[in-house]
Amino acid sequence: MDELAGLGVAALAGEYHSVVARAAAGRADALGLPFLCSSAVLDALTERPTEWVARLAPPQSRGWQVYADFLLGAGHRRIAVAAQPSVYWASGTRILRDHLAARGGTLTELDMSALTPAAVCDKLVDHRATALLLLVGHPDPAVPIVKSVCGDQRLAEIMIGAPAGQPEFAEWATSLGDDSAGVPFLRYLPERLGPLGARVEKALRERLGEAPSFVAFEGYDTVAVLADVLRSHGADRARIAESWPRVAVEGTRGQIRFSRTPGISVWQWARSPIQVVDRDPAEPDRFRILHAG
Template identity: 60%
Template sequence: MIGALVPLSPPGWAEHGRHLLTGLELAARELEVQLVVRDTAGDPARAAAAVDEFADLGLAAVAGEFHSVVARAAAARADARGLPFLCSSAVIDALTDHPTDHVARLAPAQSHGWRIYADFLLAAGHRRIAVIAEPSVYWAAGTRILREHLAARGGTVIELDLDALGESGATAVLLLVGDAEPLVTAIREDSRLSGILIGAPAGQPELAEWGAAIPFLRYRADRLTPLGDRVEAALGGAPSFVALEGYDAILVLAEQLRTGAPWSRVTVEGTRGTIRFTRPPGGHVWQWTWPPVQVATRAASSTA
């Protein structure tokens, strides 16, 4: 049995959680793996308690989770309990505070994906980037990655609130918040901001009605593997990349549990490519290096 951590209720991003669960459940059915699912609701304490429950039940491993701060709590508890945890979707670089062989990750590290996003902004001619961010370890880490990467290439990142955006001189604004819809509406209704690019690198626009024409990061390629094509069809066509992450997580764990191989020797043909794990320089967990990364909009996408 494998434990599954998913945000299925607020304040977690429940729609992303449902997509994640759909992928997890499809793979579990096909591979005849039993799942024990727990809703984290975006709460680190609930995730840690669920990992304790999984360990007490004697489960073989844990998969899932979307929110970085929640995944950090789950990873710390899984490491403490000696329970393998494959994080499907959270990207924060510091998933654990020290090296561990109990934790691996499918999603790319934030520093990898968000640098690709920064390069996309530069290529589009944006040199002065505004950031509206909520207080969070995750958003702060993303802002720091963007600032350092852009500064080395002649760009500038300024943190401000919505009231100051019109006078900032920024040509793009990134919304690093959980609920971006009110900000999107306000910006689109402000005639002074009619030419500004709205960005949301964390991926909210893929599933949100307001997300048209807002570039975001997603971790898939235009062309999936043959398995990915089959999974996409089984999921009803064009699922969120988060569903593919869920499917791949169970696929990897089933292979690892079948063979008893360490992360470094696991190789699986997943929905988005061949999955192999390494420990990147300075990284503390085993990492798929790297899944495909796109900067996408509803209308078009560019693959990096």
């Protein structure tokens, strides 16, 4: 961030991972450098309210509450999470636990810094969990956990979920084969793409040789917003930051506007779409929409 600021960049786009984005956003605020965050969802993206940072992805509290509602609607009341130490996973666990507890559900945390995949299976049986959520990195330890659980006859009825979205990517299906399907996750797409989204989806599919992930649409929308802001307000950093509340850009997933959201320290696209989807067991390359919020 310091190097880019020193080079005189007008604004920054990114960033793929919430923990890295949190560090970048904090530094952008300190430097007075406009930063449009495309994918990171941590509610506390900066320690204090800032005028310099705007975000397209929905905050974690909103998305993961939608996921908790999906679990409850599917009849799950005894939830376990296999989690690694991380501010992102800890935040997600807290959101899920609070939302489930208020509606009669329970959440048990399994510490993956201390458990093997086989030990996870034993814990799931002990706790009589009906759903296991993977709050871990991909491919390791996510893939070994899924293989272990799917191979344990005691857990034939358990649902595996991955709210952070690991099953979106082709590597998930390649690593797990048939076990890759039926794992619900969050993605940030509308039920139907509009004309712009359909054109972008077609162009990306031709270039990539496969269907683009929702992250590709986030990236396109980030560039579209920054291009509009730069055309309208030039390359002055202060003017760019001042323009966030006046943005009105047609993106691939709807019209993008930024506003102040209670509890969120950055300018936020408040109406970003949220879905819970999985890979269809009958056709793993096809995604099924299970829930929307």
